[in-house]
Amino acid sequence: MYRYDEFDHKLVADRVNQFRGQVERRVSGALSEDQFKPLRLMNGVYLQLHAYMLRVAIPYGTLRSEQMRMLAHIARKYDRGYGHFTTRQNIQYNWPALDEIPDLLDELACVEMHAIQTSGNCIRNVTSDQYAGAIEGEAEDPRIVSEIIRQWSTFHPEFTYLPRKFKIAVTAHKNDRAAIKLHDIGIVVKQNDAGEIGYEVHVGGGQGRTPFVAKKMTDFVPKAKLLAYLEAVMRVYNMLGRRDNSYKARIKILVHETGEEEMRRMVEEEFAKIDASEMLTVPQEEIDRISAYFAPPAFETLPADSQAFSQAQADDADFARFVRANVVAHKQDGYAIVNISLKPIGGVPGDATDAQMDVIADLAERFSHDEVRVTHEQNLVLPHVKLDDVKTVYDALAAHELATANLGLISDQIACPGLDYCNLANARSIPLAQEISERFSDLDRQYDIGELKIKISGCINACGHHHVGHIGILGVDKKGTEFYQISLGGAADENAAIGQITGRAFTEEDIVDAIETVVTTYTDLRADGERFIDTYNRVGMAPFKERLYD
Amino acid sequence: MTDYHLVIDGATAEESWIYLDDDAALSDAPSIISLTRLKDQAYALAERSAPLGVILRADGLGKTDLGEDVRELAPFIDRLALIAIHFPAYRNGRGYSAARVLREEFNFTGQLRATGDVLYDQWAMMNRCGINAFELAADIDLATFQTALGELSGAYQPAADQNRGALWARGK
Amino acid sequence: MAQHAAKRARFQAVTANRLSDGEVVYFSPDNRWVEAFAMAEVADGAEAAETLLARAMPADFEAHVLEPYLFEVLEDGQAYKPASVRETIRAAGPTVRLDLGKQAEAKAE
Numbered sequence A: 001m002y003r004y005d006e007f008d009h010k011l012v013a014d015r016v017n018q019f020r021g022q023v024e025r026r027v028s029g030a031l032s033e034d035q036f037k038p039l040r041l042m043n044g045v046y047l048q049l050h051a052y053m054l055r056v057a058i059p060y061g062t063l064r065s066e067q068m069r070m071l072a073h074i075a076r077k078y079d080r081g082y083g084h085f086t087t088r089q090n091i092q093y094n095w096p097a098l099d100e101i102p103d104l105l106d107e108l109a110c111v112e113m114h115a116i117q118t119s120g121n122c123i124r125n126v127t128s129d130q131y132a133g134a135i136e137g138e139a140e141d142p143r144i145v146s147e148i149i150r151q152w153s154t155f156h157p158e159f160t161y162l163p164r165k166f167k168i169a170v171t172a173h174k175n176d177r178a179a180i181k182l183h184d185i186g187i188v189v190k191q192n193d194a195g196e197i198g199y200e201v202h203v204g205g206g207q208g209r210t211p212f213v214a215k216k217m218t219d220f221v222p223k224a225k226l227l228a229y230l231e232a233v234m235r236v237y238n239m240l241g242r243r244d245n246s247y248k249a250r251i252k253i254l255v256h257e258t259g260e261e262e263m264r265r266m267v268e269e270e271f272a273k274i275d276a277s278e279m280l281t282v283p284q285e286e287i288d289r290i291s292a293y294f295a296p297p298a299f300e301t302l303p304a305d306s307q308a309f310s311q312a313q314a315d316d317a318d319f320a321r322f323v324r325a326n327v328v329a330h331k332q333d334g335y336a337i338v339n340i341s342l343k344p345i346g347g348v349p350g351d352a353t354d355a356q357m358d359v360i361a362d363l364a365e366r367f368s369h370d371e372v373r374v375t376h377e378q379n380l381v382l383p384h385v386k387l388d389d390v391k392t393v394y395d396a397l398a399a400h401e402l403a404t405a406n407l408g409l410i411s412d413q414i415a416c417p418g419l420d421y422c423n424l425a426n427a428r429s430i431p432l433a434q435e436i437s438e439r440f441s442d443l444d445r446q447y448d449i450g451e452l453k454i455k456i457s458g459c460i461n462a463c464g465h466h467h468v469g470h471i472g473i474l475g476v477d478k479k480g481t482e483f484y485q486i487s488l489g490g491a492a493d494e495n496a497a498i499g500q501i502t503g504r505a506f507t508e509e510d511i512v513d514a515i516e517t518v519v520t521t522y523t524d525l526r527a528d529g530e531r532f533i534d535t536y537n538r539v540g541m542a543p544f545k546e547r548l549y550d
Numbered sequence B: 001m002t003d004y005h006l007v008i009d010g011a012t013a014e015e016s017w018i019y020l021d022d023d024a025a026l027s028d029a030p031s032i033i034s035l036t037r038l039k040d041q042a043y044a045l046a047e048r049s050a051p052l053g054v055i056l057r058a059d060g061l062g063k064t065d066l067g068e069d070v071r072e073l074a075p076f077i078d079r080l081a082l083i084a085i086h087f088p089a090y091r092n093g094r095g096y097s098a099a100r101v102l103r104e105e106f107n108f109t110g111q112l113r114a115t116g117d118v119l120y121d122q123w124a125m126m127n128r129c130g131i132n133a134f135e136l137a138a139d140i141d142l143a144t145f146q147t148a149l150g151e152l153s154g155a156y157q158p159a160a161d162q163n164r165g166a167l168w169a170r171g172k
Numbered sequence C: 001m002a003q004h005a006a007k008r009a010r011f012q013a014v015t016a017n018r019l020s021d022g023e024v025v026y027f028s029p030d031n032r033w034v035e036a037f038a039m040a041e042v043a044d045g046a047e048a049a050e051t052l053l054a055r056a057m058p059a060d061f062e063a064h065v066l067e068p069y070l071f072e073v074l075e076d077g078q079a080y081k082p083a084s085v086r087e088t089i090r091a092a093g094p095t096v097r098l099d100l101g102k103q104a105e106a107k108a109e
């Protein structure tokens, strides 16, 4: 994992001091709220319904155990004993006091973490595949380029007051777990025929009020040229993106309004100019230096199978179910990727208590080469666990309500904070996720239903990714009461798609029944081996609509 | 654009320029004119020997208009001693790109000035994009300005200034 | 922001978040910001509401609170209650964490 050098440390410390000054100037009255707001946002501080909210960046979703332990400590000391892992691989604290945030940030900085650019109209925290470096079939660890992008985009002097926020995601695998096509820029790390590493770049994806799947701008940017290419995209956007209407300000609207071809032409033209100076060609030594941090950990040479692991599954049916749902093959023989679901039945999706975070930090330290990952589906991952240790890890997780065996199933839902916390919400998301999870709590039924992604947002901003849920649920407000709209057929993977709205919205009382109707329509219609999304893509909206509204 | 004091290259400076409305007559004083006038009167202006400046405006152009296009200045660069970039609101960062294009693509070496709604915390970023002159509100002193410029000790990426950025400097 | 004052609301109160810690506060009859909704001043009619909001926003209001606004309240027997789900949640706390927010403090008392 990347480790700060003196330069990184100093810059983060400078930033905390700068923010401390800004908070003081706000409190003393030297700054008005209108002036302070963009500054606090640039440091991850929002105002929610009940308190401020602090969003802490977890670059490309990778944490060391000491960092996870610090997140637990912060939850205890500055918050109310929990944190919320988000779809952007960040963690949010819901109750910090403004005047304590500079101290909190000082503590975070001790473990090389910060809240820089987790909000505001700048380039946000770069996200990536939670299985990076652990899964078979990657062209290269996507965190290498993610880290280079993190550094390049941090305090970028030209791109800190963009028309709107800007999100970049990276994957290096054919199965996209980072939803790269739903980002302002999505990057696929790949190898060309000559064996060189380079990048396929997608531009103009996004959710919010007008969702778009990104357009492929180029097939292959050579490794050393990526920053020049990104800077070209950013400059075109900063000069031509709309600033008159915040709903039309994302790059997706620019790409849509100018057209894919014209956008590509402008980017290429800008790229040629920027690249000519070679100023943004990253030196090989620096690429090597950063790559070295992501070298594989010291794996032991082990047989591909573990007797202990097989035996434990035979002996313990619950463990066997956990393995089936949450454990994924590792690229290294004798190891596994262990997913930790933050979706216990009836729980708050993505929430973890300080005690749970401590437990996970300990497990990472003892059994996973010190690493934890955060997923955009609001779960956690221990990426490098020996097969022999999986049962021990499972037992420890189970003792802390962290062993729910539901990864990718109907109760593994994404839900934004919604009206329980969020200032912009129309309706609550979390209680709905809880009710759905209770309704389908029977694991055997969940396995029978199979892969099904429900994603819930409390308003059209789509923080809960409802547009790309197999089943999406959007909270709407009608005269101060909550209603919920359903959409079907969305997908956030390599076959990214925006879901279609079924029709009129449902009341709070009716929505869970409506979801059940959708599910039984699927189970009635599915062919052998079809997942929900396959059936939907085959039969279309009509049968679902019929059952929902007749 | 009254009531400011100027800082150029980090030091307090006398204002030697005047902003001229389009219908005001040109004098021998160093004058900052609009892009429209620059384009309309290009030939007449060529006769004039006094220093010429232009302001790149970002407002008053209609609601959905983005602001003037920096690349329209290309034919005139050699004749300009000053370019003022107008920031209509501190949130509007379009001018940062204009500044870098002027410095890095057009190699403009004259005075590059920020005017309009510019906050304390933005001076350093503007400076990195090549802006070297600032119109500061009367109650902001030079020391405050210099503190703001030094708040972040380094940079990761190159821009229009001398700082190559850590991603490039580390290897050296 | 959704669910703000309905134009035809009869009763309204003023709320904001406190600068130092973001706590939900209400403007009281004695011109203070108080934590309990029960202590909020309730204005009857549009004109009274505007006067109340003006009182809550003297020149230096930003030194204490963020973004004060009016919201609708309804008569509920002897007392008042917020009209919208949003303001009900602000006045109590998250519905998914009854151990947190004002509702928790009320229980503890």
Ligand code: HEM
Pocket (backbone or CB within 6 Å): A046, A047, A048, A053, A085, A086, A087, A088, A092, A164, A165, A182, A183, A184, A205, A206, A207, A208, A209, A246, A250, A415, A416, A417, A421, A422, A423, A424, A461, A462, A463, A464, A465
């Ligand atoms: C106080 C809490 C929050 C506020 C005020 C907020 C605000 C917003 C807004 C205004 C947008 C729309 C942006 C646009 O369309 O241009 C948005 C989008 C988004 N937010 Fe949030 N958000 C909050 C919490 C969260 C949380 C908890 C998550 C993660 C679970 C999240 C992840 C996202 C994502 C993934 C998008 C969609 C990005 C896109 O449009 O492409 N946000 N948010």
Ligand code: SF4
Pocket (backbone or CB within 6 Å): A416, A417, A418, A419, A422, A423, A424, A425, A426, A457, A458, A459, A460, A461, A462, A463, A464
């Ligand atoms: S989707 Fe809406 S309600 Fe949910 S967190 Fe985002 S802004 Fe808030």
